[in-house]
Amino acid sequence: MIDYEHFTLANGLQVFIHADPTTPMAAMNVAYRVGSKNEDEEKTGFAHLFEHLMFRGSRHIANYDRPLQTVGGENNAYTSADLTNYHLSLPAANLETAFWLESDRMLALDFQEEKLEAEKRVVIEEFKQNYLNQPYGDAWLRLHPLAYKVHPYRWATIGKDPSHIARATLADVEDFFFRYYRPNNASLVVAGNLSRVQVEDLAQKWFGDIPAGASEKQDIPSEPPQTEARIDEVRADVPMEVLYMAFHMAGRAETAYYLGDLLSDVLGRERSSRLYRRLVKDTQLCAAVKAYVSGAADPGLLVIQAYAHVGQDLLAIEQEIWQVIEDLKQQPVAENELKKVQNKAESTVLFNEVELLNRSTRLAYFASLGQPRLINQETHLIQAITPQQLQNTAREILREENVSKLYYRKK
Amino acid sequence: MLNRNQAPPYQTMRHLQIPRLQTHTLSNDIKVHTLNTGVQEVFKMEVVFGAGSCYESVPGISYFTVKMLAEGTHYRSALQINEYIDGLGGFSEFNHGTERISVALFGLSRHLPAFFELLREILLEPSFPEQELVQIKKLAQQNLAINLEKNAFLASKKFRELIFGENHPYARHLSQPLIDQTQRANIAQHYNTHIFQQPFDLILVGSFAENDLRQILLQLEQWPIAKNDAAASLDLASQPSAEKNFLLSRPDKLQSSLRLGCPLFSKSHPDYLGLSLLNEIFGGYYGSRLMKNIREQKGYTYGIYANLAALRRGGYWIIGTDVKKEFTAQTLQEIHYEARKLRDEKIGQDELQTVRNYMMGSLAGSLNTPFELAEIFKSVYFHDLGYEFYDHYIEAIHQLSPAQLQAIAQEYLLSEDFWEVVVGEK
Numbered sequence: 001m002i003d004y005e006h007f008t009l010a011n012g013l014q015v016f017i018h019a020d021p022t023t024p025m026a027a028m029n030v031a032y033r034v035g036s037k038n039e040d041e042e043k044t045g046f047a048h049l050f051e052h053l054m055f056r057g058s059r060h061i062a063n064y065d066r067p068l069q070t071v072g073g074e075n076n077a078y079t080s081a082d083l084t085n086y087h088l089s090l091p092a093a094n095l096e097t098a099f100w101l102e103s104d105r106m107l108a109l110d111f112q113e114e115k116l117e118a119e120k121r122v123v124i125e126e127f128k129q130n131y132l133n134q135p136y137g138d139a140w141l142r143l144h145p146l147a148y149k150v151h152p153y154r155w156a157t158i159g160k161d162p163s164h165i166a167r168a169t170l171a172d173v174e175d176f177f178f179r180y181y182r183p184n185n186a187s188l189v190v191a192g193n194l195s196r197v198q199v200e201d202l203a204q205k206w207f208g209d210i211p212a213g214a215s216e217k218q219d220i221p222s223e224p225p226q227t228e229a230r231i232d233e234v235r236a237d238v239p240m241e242v243l244y245m246a247f248h249m250a251g252r253a254e255t256a257y258y259l260g261d262l263l264s265d266v267l268g269r270e271r272s273s274r275l276y277r278r279l280v281k282d283t284q285l286c287a288a289v290k291a292y293v294s295g296a297a298d299p300g301l302l303v304i305q306a307y308a309h310v311g312q313d314l315l316a317i318e319q320e321i322w323q324v325i326e327d328l329k330q331q332p333v334a335e336n337e338l339k340k341v342q343n344k345a346e347s348t349v350l351f352n353e354v355e356l357l358n359r360s361t362r363l364a365y366f367a368s369l370g371q372p373r374l375i376n377q378e379t380h381l382i383q384a385i386t387p388q389q390l391q392n393t394a395r396e397i398l399r400e401e402n403v404s405k406l407y408y409r410k411k
Numbered sequence: 412m413l414n415r416n417q418a419p420p421y422q423t424m425r426h427l428q429i430p431r432l433q434t435h436t437l438s439n440d441i442k443v444h445t446l447n448t449g450v451q452e453v454f455k456m457e458v459v460f461g462a463g464s465c466y467e468s469v470p471g472i473s474y475f476t477v478k479m480l481a482e483g484t485h486y487r488s489a490l491q492i493n494e495y496i497d498g499l500g501g502f503s504e505f506n507h508g509t510e511r512i513s514v515a516l517f518g519l520s521r522h523l524p525a526f527f528e529l530l531r532e533i534l535l536e537p538s539f540p541e542q543e544l545v546q547i548k549k550l551a552q553q554n555l556a557i558n559l560e561k562n563a564f565l566a567s568k569k570f571r572e573l574i575f576g577e578n579h580p581y582a583r584h585l586s587q588p589l590i591d592q593t594q595r596a597n598i599a600q601h602y603n604t605h606i607f608q609q610p611f612d613l614i615l616v617g618s619f620a621e622n623d624l625r626q627i628l629l630q631l632e633q634w635p636i637a638k639n640d641a642a643a644s645l646d647l648a649s650q651p652s653a654e655k656n657f658l659l660s661r662p663d664k665l666q667s668s669l670r671l672g673c674p675l676f677s678k679s680h681p682d683y684l685g686l687s688l689l690n691e692i693f694g695g696y697y698g699s700r701l702m703k704n705i706r707e708q709k710g711y712t713y714g715i716y717a718n719l720a721a722l723r724r725g726g727y728w729i730i731g732t733d734v735k736k737e738f739t740a741q742t743l744q745e746i747h748y749e750a751r752k753l754r755d756e757k758i759g760q761d762e763l764q765t766v767r768n769y770m771m772g773s774l775a776g777s778l779n780t781p782f783e784l785a786e787i788f789k790s791v792y793f794h795d796l797g798y799e800f801y802d803h804y805i806e807a808i809h810q811l812s813p814a815q816l817q818a819i820a821q822e823y824l825l826s827e828d829f830w831e832v833v834v835g836e837k
Contacts, residue, residue, distance in 0.1 A: 071421040122707075125733070287549060343500030
């Protein structure tokens with residue numbers, strides 16, 4: 001349970017406060033409702049490149065990190081398909097420094113060619129380090145365009161290709177900033193040892209005079225229903241073959257999301273899950289298997305990922321997976337099996353809420369989704385799921401016409 | 412009118428209260444360390460044995476022993492153990508290191524007694540089933556095969572071999588033949604010598620009922636303990652390689668992994684604290700000299716770090732990065748340039764003050780959950796130190812002068828003499 005209060009500044013900035021008097025620390029999140037799904041398909045990877053530029057100095061503050069470090073703070077950020085979130089923690093006594101820093105970079109960045117060029121090189125190295133120079137690192141670069149044909153989820157957040165990042169110009173940067181990095185497109189979460197009055201005063205003082213942007217609504221095309229199975233194959237220098245199966249499912253803010261989520265838990269979250277038992281223990285076709293959901297705001301994916309033992313055939317593995325799926329469609333799960341995944345989901349939420357910064361980041365996520373109240377409803381929604389609903393969800397989602405398969409094979 | 416050029420006033424933290432774990436030493440020498448705190452109704456219970464790779468009679472066996480602990484007991488199969496943990500909404504971790512192995516269980520506070528019962532069974536009555544071992548070995552082979560594809564993995568492994576010597580326990584790693592040769596009998600032997608009836612540490616943090624703790628202490632008091640002192644005969648003399656540079660050519664890869672460094676000492680050495688501060692400035696945090704130069708200004712890499720790795724009976728200094736292949740030589744030059752600068756020039760007061768405040772804030776920020784407080788405890792206790800280590804640490808952060816830091820750099824930061832590994836191209 002996360003207690004919070006909420007108010008909105010005149011410029012549209014949504015402010016959330018989560019007070020916790022038991023810690024000497026404070027945390028802040030600024031979540032901008034922009035991610036890789038807002039990108040031009042010829043300039044992918046831009047939202048993430050932009051996140052890096054946010055640390056390259058703003059109009060009145062030459063360097064973002066140094067003043068924060070000087071008051072004992074730490075920070076980081078992440079970009080997803082749906083949002084870009086900046087988070088920091090620092091001693092609560094120095095909270096105002098966080099307001100000063102975050103408001104200045106919302107006001108305006110210090111746009112400079114030289115900084116852009118250096119940061120492009122860093123991001124291209126990140127692309128190589130995590131996606132091109134790792135075994136299976138490019139799997140998601142393939143899966144996105146396979147599963148999505150229309151929706152901008154069809155490219156990965158890092159981008160389609162490093163060449164897109166190399167092409168970014170300063171004009172793109174400025175345009176992006178003034179389009180998306182406006183107070184009316186952001187949520188500010190302040191958490192820790194603080195009071196509402198204090199946050200109200202500081203928010204008004206530092207963010208109050210930042211002009212709102214035009215609130216143009218960007219039309220993101222929705223993905224039409226898939227009508228036949230899609231297949232892609234990679235041959236690479238990898239030690240073991242991997243099968244990826246991605247099924248379309250509900251988006252994060254829908255109640256049906258929790259059905260897909262729990263279904264993936266039954267399939268392959270833990271070592272007592274159905275796929276693990278069948279593929280790793282009983283048939284011993286696989287070294288590992290897992291099922292999970294992408295958790296995207298717009299309709300997302302339920303993914304099964306199976307690592308074949310050397311010499312085992314991906315097609316034989318796939319056949320076993322379809323049998324496990326068939327069982328789920330034929331027979332509702334037993335009450336105790338359902339209880340098990342529900343308990344696990346509940347304790348996952350609890351463990352996620354132990355740390356202050358995690359609580360603040362979770363709140364920023366749900367605020368950005370437009371569903372702050374969902375943060376305290378999740379556990380109830382999960383507990384209310386019935387075996388019948390799970391069976392229906394399996395029938396709805398886990399169909400051949402709804403799957404995108406990537407066979408990652410050895411050269 | 413708001414002056415945005417002016418930073419708001421701030422306070423410098425000079426002292427910190429670290430909430431301490433309480434230690435109960437039982438009559439049979441088992442030690443229980445507890446801290447009952449936390450808002451959420453969850454706990455972490457971890458048992459730690461001195462049974463890591465230092466104590467192996469067969470290389471690689473401690474890894475398999477800890478992995479096999481949860482693969483079956485006299486009463487439950489691996490599957491039943493997993494169902495038990497999952498059914499209670501819990502999590503488990505089985506860790507293995509050079510010195511220690513540990514089993515950690517995480518769960519909802521109301522289930523603590525049920526988790527303790529499982530822990531007892533795993534520790535006292537494991538069955539090490541042969542068919543599970545076959546699978547664990549297969550999995551270890553495949554994980555190893557994946558890791559061997561990664562430049563960063565190869566570079567770190569080679570680096571430890573260079574500074575400690577290939578057969579040193581601190582440089583030991585699983586290899587394909589070692590995995591193949593692993594036998595159930597060796598696992599049982601490692602268990603019987605280093606885990607069964609050996610004194611251990613149990614760390615319980617989070618929120619729990621005092622009565623549950625009392626029951627746990629009463630039960631533990633009954634466990635049979637017959638200590639064998641394996642640590643006494645340990646030989647950890649290292650044999651650093653005479654050849655200091657190593658290049659593994661991998662022209663097919665886009666990046667080179669670099670590792671540079673030298674052997675050092677444990678946390679109790681008088682220069683450790685000074686080196687901690689110097690390391691932070693050099694490459695320990697986001698605003699470090701190496702990050703500024705090689706990531707921010709040059710854009711050669713996504714990240715570069717320097718780290719003091721403190722082991723219980725030794726330690727080493729390591730600088731690591733993955734860089735664009737074409738810039739491998741330039742990156743090495745820049746690392747030497749930054750090291751030389753710290754030897755030749757005193758650190759400015761501004762930069763020093765920033766690092767001090769950052770380190771204090773970072774420490775303060777790592778004291779906020781019961782799980783973090785357990786890590787702080789372990790970071791001293793398992794290095795044969797007490798909480799006063801942190802008093803000295805805080806004092807050193809504030810006291811060390813630019814001249815003292817320069818002297819430390821001149822003594823230790825001799826990067827041209829460091830061992831160097833490049834996997835990729837040079």
